[in-house]
Amino acid sequence: MELEIARKRVCDVLDAPRSTIYAREAASMRDQGGVVITLPKRGPKTDISDETLLMVIRQVIDESPFSGEGHRKVTAYLRRKKKVFAGRKRVLRIMRANGLLAPQRDKKRRKARAHDGTIIPQAPDLLWGTDATMAWTKNDGWVWAFCLIDHFTAEAWTSVAKRGDRFACLEPIYDAVTDRSGRVDADLARGTALRHDWGPQYTSGHFQGAIRWLGIEDSPAFAGEPPCNGCAERFIRTLKEQCLLARLYKDLEDLRQAVIEFTRRYNQEWLIERHGHCTPREAYTAAKESRAA
Numbered sequence: 001m002e003l004e005i006a007r008k009r010v011c012d013v014l015d016a017p018r019s020t021i022y023a024r025e026a027a028s029m030r031d032q033g034g035v036v037i038t039l040p041k042r043g044p045k046t047d048i049s050d051e052t053l054l055m056v057i058r059q060v061i062d063e064s065p066f067s068g069e070g071h072r073k074v075t076a077y078l079r080r081k082k083k084v085f086a087g088r089k090r091v092l093r094i095m096r097a098n099g100l101l102a103p104q105r106d107k108k109r110r111k112a113r114a115h116d117g118t119i120i121p122q123a124p125d126l127l128w129g130t131d132a133t134m135a136w137t138k139n140d141g142w143v144w145a146f147c148l149i150d151h152f153t154a155e156a157w158t159s160v161a162k163r164g165d166r167f168a169c170l171e172p173i174y175d176a177v178t179d180r181s182g183r184v185d186a187d188l189a190r191g192t193a194l195r196h197d198w199g200p201q202y203t204s205g206h207f208q209g210a211i212r213w214l215g216i217e218d219s220p221a222f223a224g225e226p227p228c229n230g231c232a233e234r235f236i237r238t239l240k241e242q243c244l245l246a247r248l249y250k251d252l253e254d255l256r257q258a259v260i261e262f263t264r265r266y267n268q269e270w271l272i273e274r275h276g277h278c279t280p281r282e283a284y285t286a287a288k289e290s291r292a293a
Helices: 007-014 018-028 050-063 071-081 088-097 168-181 205-214 226-244 252-269 280-292
Strands: 127-137 141-150 156-161 193-195
Touching: 007 018, 050 071, 050 088, 071 088, 127 168, 127 226, 127 252, 141 168, 141 226, 141 252, 156 168, 156 252, 168 205, 193 226, 226 252, 252 280
Parallel strands: 127 193
Antiparallel strands: 127 141, 141 156
């Protein structure tokens, strides 16, 4: 026997919020193509429908050379490459409804930490950060990957070596000095500080002597405080997600070529939100032009 009872009355009896019922109904309504059908939006109509925007979003995700990018970068790509000027929250809503958001870890509560300063300087070449990680190869086993990051522009220099010693960790630094000055010589990097952790490579006499010869000021992170070296730590995460863990590499040379190619693509194509979704190279060029003016 079916009774016609108002939904409001049922929700009042069950002490259930009607908003939840409506939201679940909207989320469960799908057409034959699997696209979520949302209730009609209030307000003025947009130039592009949600269905069309979803198709363009999927194109942007498929065409991107990177994986796991969130709605902010997708919004930026829509504007840069597709000339589609959709609102960020609208893109977020459509991506969330269609399962296109990057996976996120569950947020866990922790005590507040007094990291209320900044590690981002006001210009390039004032503060660099360096760090290391390891990757597995089929023939050569574990190998080392080193990186150097400009804290302002987010530009990266990388190297790969079988032994992660005091000599190997200097390679990205020499590459950065060469990139900036055209050669490696005494005092060419004067005015630049170098942030690093307390690994034995970075505290060795050879490493410390080499950066002093280049004119670089030593600026180690506080012990047990990785946010001090956060720029290099963040790049290491990106390097792992986009390159080191993307596939199994045959040997050291195979991994080296992959890291070289990724670093080139990162500097030229990776979008940095704090630079208005410009690439690291674009940020450096803009800073040089601003300083020249």
